[in-house]
Amino acid sequence: MTQWQRHIPFKVDIAGVIDIMGASLYSRPDTPIREMLQNAHDAIMRRRRTDLDFRGRIDVVQNADEHTISFQDDGIGLTPEDAEDYLGTVGAGITGLIKRSGDVPDSAGGLGDRGDLIGQFGVGLFSAFMLADRIVVESRHDAADHGIRWEAGAGTEIELMELDRAAPGTVVTLYLKPEYRFLSTQPESVEKAIREYADFLPIPIYLNRQAKRVNVIHAAWFEPSQDREATELALQEYFDEAPIDVIPIRVEKPASIAGALYVTPQRVPGFTDQSAVMVTVRRMVISRKIQGLVPAWATFLRGCLELHDCSPTTSREDLVRDDLFERIKSSLEDLIFSHFSELAKSDPTRLEAVVNWHRYTFAGAALENGRLRGLLRHCYRLPTSHGSLTLDEILKRSVADSLYEEEADRVVWYNTDRRQERWVNTLFAEHEVPCVHTFRSFEESLLAQCAHDDNAKGTVTDLRIATPSAPNFATTILGVSDLEDIEPRWREFLEHVNAKILVGSFRRDQPVMAFLNERYELARSFDEMKQRGEIPRGFQRLIESHFKSDVPQENEVILNRNHPMISRALSQKPGMPLSSVMRLIVINALNSAGAATPDSARKQQTDDLDWIAQCLWGKDG
Numbered sequence: 001m002t003q004w005q006r007h008i009p010f011k012v013d014i015a016g017v018i019d020i021m022g023a024s025l026y027s028r029p030d031t032p033i034r035e036m037l038q039n040a041h042d043a044i045m046r047r048r049r050t051d052l053d054f055r056g057r058i059d060v061v062q063n064a065d066e067h068t069i070s071f072q073d074d075g076i077g078l079t080p081e082d083a084e085d086y087l088g089t090v091g092a093g094i095t096g097l098i099k100r101s102g103d104v105p106d107s108a109g110g111l112g113d114r115g116d117l118i119g120q121f122g123v124g125l126f127s128a129f130m131l132a133d134r135i136v137v138e139s140r141h142d143a144a145d146h147g148i149r150w151e152a153g154a155g156t157e158i159e160l161m162e163l164d165r166a167a168p169g170t171v172v173t174l175y176l177k178p179e180y181r182f183l184s185t186q187p188e189s190v191e192k193a194i195r196e197y198a199d200f201l202p203i204p205i206y207l208n209r210q211a212k213r214v215n216v217i218h219a220a221w222f223e224p225s226q227d228r229e230a231t232e233l234a235l236q237e238y239f240d241e242a243p244i245d246v247i248p249i250r251v252e253k254p255a256s257i258a259g260a261l262y263v264t265p266q267r268v269p270g271f272t273d274q275s276a277v278m279v280t281v282r283r284m285v286i287s288r289k290i291q292g293l294v295p296a297w298a299t300f301l302r303g304c305l306e307l308h309d310c311s312p313t314t315s316r317e318d319l320v321r322d323d324l325f326e327r328i329k330s331s332l333e334d335l336i337f338s339h340f341s342e343l344a345k346s347d348p349t350r351l352e353a354v355v356n357w358h359r360y361t362f363a364g365a366a367l368e369n370g371r372l373r374g375l376l377r378h379c380y381r382l383p384t385s386h387g388s389l390t391l392d393e394i395l396k397r398s399v400a401d402s403l404y405e406e407e408a409d410r411v412v413w414y415n416t417d418r419r420q421e422r423w424v425n426t427l428f429a430e431h432e433v434p435c436v437h438t439f440r441s442f443e444e445s446l447l448a449q450c451a452h453d454d455n456a457k458g459t460v461t462d463l464r465i466a467t468p469s470a471p472n473f474a475t476t477i478l479g480v481s482d483l484e485d486i487e488p489r490w491r492e493f494l495e496h497v498n499a500k501i502l503v504g505s506f507r508r509d510q511p512v513m514a515f516l517n518e519r520y521e522l523a524r525s526f527d528e529m530k531q532r533g534e535i536p537r538g539f540q541r542l543i544e545s546h547f548k549s550d551v552p553q554e555n556e557v558i559l560n561r562n563h564p565m566i567s568r569a570l571s572q573k574p575g576m577p578l579s580s581v582m583r584l585i586v587i588n589a590l591n592s593a594g595a596a597t598p599d600s601a602r603k604q605q606t607d608d609l610d611w612i613a614q615c616l617w618g619k620d621g
């Protein structure tokens with residue numbers, strides 16, 4: 001049975017709340033400047049509703065003698081009731097009431113267009129206690145006869161009194177704590193903060209009554225009908241770099257997105273998903289590096305987007321990750337894709353320039369993104385024996401040789417070793433099919449993925465490394481039909497040259513052909529990248545499967561049966577003088593192709609030369 005019951009009011013320790021807000025809600029000490037500017041902006045916007053011609057201005061004034069910084073606006077001002085109800089109440093404000101279409105007081109200036117106000121939480125004013133131990137608000141409402149003076153110190157009683165003030169508007173003065181007094185003496189730090197947050201606020205902001213306003217206000221990329229050239233110039237000036245391409249953005253559905261993105265001429269480091277895109281909400285800068293909005297593959301995009309409908313977090317340092325944010329994110333990706341697809345038709349050279357400039361970012365991302373691969377197929381070029389070709393051209397030209405290939409519709413030949421680029425080009429010169437040079441392994445994987453995409457649609461495409469032991473390379477490309485492994489006794493004799501040795505018949509004047517295939521170097525460089533954490537996980541899987549393939553990881557040499565010296569040497573026993581000449585020729589062919597000579601082979605080279613000398617001229621002395 002209940003003995004007693006009582007209702008206790010919910011208590012809030014104001015000093016504690018102020019302390020928490022000041023110390024923990026905002027991550028930067030200049031946030032209060034933004035909050036004060038935003039309040040002034042909202043007050044001016046509210047006055048504009050009753051007086052459509054009214055423009056308004058904000059003045060920020062430093063006073064070094066008094067250690068103060070004040071924010072002055074000629075906005076709608078506060079009635080005594082407003083000051084009592086909203087200035088000192090955490091979580092309550094007229095802006096919030098208007099936004100929620102709440103029961104607004106007469107002083108609110110009507111509901112009007114709720115979209116132009118920034119405030120909503122009713123906490124911003126308290127952020128001033130981060131910097132100040134005393135705040136004084138002097139104000140007169142547009143429709144009131146008298147003004148008010150409101151004064152509060154952290155944790156103290158609020159004092160409200162009548163004030164003689166002629167003009168409508170508000171002055172909020174911050175009596176700065178000793179550690180923030182530089183804000184009353186250094187114009188640069190205040191100017192920097194104003195520009196950081198309020199550059200695009202549609203109201204001029206002046207510092208210390210100077211004639212020139214501090215904020216930019218107009219940016220061509222926010223104009224309702226953007227002029228492409230003007231936008232490009234404005235971006236170049238604001239971000240201080242020349243865009244490679246500009247993506248103007250303006251949509252209203254599923255949410256309003258306005259602004260422009262551009263492709264930076266700066267090299268984007270590795271495969272990070274660090275964005276450098278700036279977002280504003282009602283023109284107040286929320287972040288200069290919004291995370292997770294622009295597709296992770298588009299790290300080369302910069303620019304500024306106004307997301308009018310998005311909700312900032314209470315600290316206004318980020319956006320709330322709600323459904324709307326997700327919808328905006330996916331429509332942005334669509335917009336970027338359709339821009340590039342459009343560019344592929346209207347200005348393919350520009351698209352190629354974009355892709356080429358950021359090719360490794362594109363290639364890396366396309367490994368896991370089919371839509372991106374679809375785009376890259378037509379503009380991502382690789383060097384081939386037949387000049388530079390797009391992925392699509394490579395695939396289409398790699399028609400399988402019907403004489404030898406029954407299983408495959410296409411065979412794509414590729415070479416991974418830069419050192420034999422010219423040699424491979426000569427081999428393929430007489431053929432219709434090209435050989436692709438993929439010196440970066442992820443480009444090889446990209447090619448493989450594109451082939452895989454085609455295979456899924458029913459075209460059977462084989463990717464083969466241009467080396468003698470790859471199926472049909474000898475027959476279709478080299479024209480060698482009798483290729484076979486060398487006999488074990490010769491394999492033993494040639495062991496130290498460090499290559500797989502094959503025998504076949506080809507042009508009479510060429511004793512050997514050497515092919516380099518030192519893939520372990522690539523594998524090693526990937527291991528280093530992996531250790532630095534620069535390879536995305538999915539990509540890593542592809543690399544691993546790639547290096548697991550049955551492609552030989554060693555150099556290869558074909559000895560020519562048609563060559564008189566070679567055929568003679570092979571008809572003798574290993575160890576005869578001719579076999580030593582043959583071994584020297586093999587090492588030399590590998591050397592000229594660019595292979596490094598192992599120490600054991602070097603020693604053998606000397607021994608072989610001594611042996612040949614002895615046979616020709618007899619022993620010294």
Ligand SMILES: Nc1ncnc2c1ncn2[C@@H]1O[C@H](COP(=O)(O)OP(=O)(O)OP(=O)(O)O)[C@@H](O)[C@H]1O
Binds near residue numbers: 035095
């Ligand atoms: N310069 C000003 N002119 C007129 N009214 C003001 C001014 N500054 C503050 N106010 C009033 O005080 C209220 C509380 O301001 P505060 O900055 O705490 O919150 P807010 O701006 O409503 O919301 P938020 O916390 O999202 O910024 C405002 O809603 C507004 O009614």
